[in-house]
Amino acid sequence: MAVDPGLCRRCAAGRSITSGRGSVFWRCAEHDRDPRLPKYPPLPVRRCPFFRPRAEADS
Numbered sequence: 009m010a011v012d013p014g015l016c017r018r019c020a021a022g023r024s025i026t027s028g029r030g031s032v033f034w035r036c037a038e039h040d041r042d043p044r045l046p047k048y049p050p051l052p053v054r055r056c057p058f059f060r061p062r063a064e065a066d067s
């Protein structure tokens with residue numbers, strides 16, 4: 009079932025990961041810079057002070 013990641017989908021730090029069983033997780037790359045942020049944020053993320061809009065060319 010598709011997960012609604014909320015802000016992470018449009019965030020430059022959001023990375024979707026599909027497990028071998030088809031589950032989709034969203035990893036927060038911002039965690040690598042600031043470990044206070046969860047590596048796998050509870051979804052959907054509705055508010056995040058670290059949100060940065062992804063550039064159109066990014067995928």
Ligand code: SF4
Nearest residue numbers: 016019022036056058
């Ligand atoms: S910085 Fe916030 S909005 Fe962006 S990927 Fe991480 S948790 Fe999601």
